[in-house]
Amino acid sequence: MSDILTAAVAALNEKIDGGFAAGTAKFVIADEGSIIVDADGARASDDDADVTLTADVETFQGMIEGEVNPTAAFMQGKLTVDGDMGMAMQLGSALA
Template identity: 70%
Template structure:
């Protein structure tokens, strides 16, 4: 597992200590993927209701609060596949 995935899992668990009510997958290009659900965040490639894909730089910026998830989506730096409502909930949680 990559350092970027390890760092992102820890950051997501800190930002969302209660986990997420649905199942979401974050794909970090060239690094791997993360699943977040009611059990919290972990490295994995399970099926999810929504999948968000971004570069490591964009994803790290979102976790740090330097990159707005909505702006990243609108500029093509973040792609969403699946339930857009869930993606918006995640974006709000990450902001």
């Protein structure tokens, strides 16, 4: 696992302490890999998910650090969402 994925998993687990009960979400970080977030927390994985969010490293790090608003990133085309949009919005709120 890359250093970026390792750091991202740790940061996500801090943000969603106790897991994400709304379902299963996947973050695809371009050229790095995938992270699954579910009721068990975050882990590096490419499993199937209810919603998949795809972004480059800079956008993803900005969202985790609170510097990039996920909704704004989506509207600007920096974040793509495939699947349950409502779940994506819940995850965005959980990361804020």
